Amino acid sequence: xxxxxxxKVAVIGTGYVGLTTAVAxxxxxxxxxxxxxxxxxxxxxxSGKPPIHELGLTELFHLVRDRIYFTESAQxxxxxxxxIMIAVGTPCRADGNADTSxxxxxxxEIAQAMQDGHTYSVVTKSTVPIGTNRxxxxxxxxxLQERSISPKVFFVSNQEFLxxx
Numbered sequence: 001x002x003x004x005x006x007x008k009v010a011v012i013g014t015g016y017v018g019l020t021t022a023v024a025x026x027x028x029x030x031x032x033x034x035x036x037x038x039x040x041x042x043x044x045x046x047s048g049k050p051p052i053h054e055l056g057l058t059e060l061f062h063l064v065r066d067r068i069y070f071t072e073s074a075q076x077x078x079x080x081x082x083x084i085m086i087a088v089g090t091p092c093r094a095d096g097n098a099d100t101s102x103x104x105x106x107x108x109e110i111a112q113a114m115q116d117g118h119t120y121s122v123v124t125k126s127t128v129p130i131g132t133n134r135x136x137x138x139x140x141x142x143x144l145q146e147r148s149i150s151p152k153v154f155f156v157s158n159q160e161f162l163x164x165x
Contacts, residue, residue, distance in 0.1 A: 006030065007030050008030070008031050008080055008083070009025050009033070009083045009085065010034070010077045010081035010083070010084045011087055012035055012074060012086050012087060012088060012106045013034075013035075013036060013087040013089070013106070014041055015052070015087070017126065018034060018036075018085070018087030018125075019045075019057075021087055021125060023061050023064055023068065024060075026068045027060055027063065029067075031067060032067060032068045033069040033071065034068060034071075034077075035070075035072065035073060035077055037072060042071065042072050045070045046070050048061070048062065074106075074112075074113050075109075078110055078113035078120075079114070079118070081120065082121065083120075083121045083123060084120055085125045085158075086106045086124050086126060086136070088103055088126060090102065090103060100128055100129070100132055100135065103124065103126055104135065104136070107136045107139040108139055108140075110140060111139065111142075111144050112147070114140075114151045115151060116149035118151045119151065119152040119153075120151055120153050121153075122140065122153060122155050122156065123156040124157050125159075127159070128159075133155050133156075136155060137153075141153075
């Protein structure tokens with residue numbers, strides 16, 4: 001990730017929400033790093049092939065490719081970031097409620113990568129139920145306590161209501 005000036009944003013997840021958000025943020029000038037566990041998806045993105053279809057996304061993606069870095073490692077992109085956006089899937093469980101386990105897993109990975117003395121804003125940008133940000137704050141706080149570090153962390157909820165296409 002480029003360590004030169006400018007706000008540094010990490011986006012956790014490169015699905016519909018994460019990728020479109022990362023591209024839009026890069027377009028307005030932020031330095032963006034995006035992480036996904038799917039090695040095939042990361043390789044496609046690195047080679048300039050967005051794996052989702054959204055009108056105008058491919059063209060915009062090619063305009064900002066030099067401002068987005070793609071990786072499979074949250075450990076690599078979280079430490080130098082100032083804003084960390086959680087944009088992972090929240091599929092429906094059998095009872096119809098959102099499964100927030102991926103959000104909690106992302107929160108754990110983020111907390112494992114944070115550095116003492118830094119300030120971070122963690123933004124939950126997924127379709128999640130009320131109270132999810134409290135849970136994210138709890139998970140991150142627990143991991144930071146276990147690691148005996150105290151970065152300054154702010155929590156933001158940026159609800160996602162986009163429709164594909």
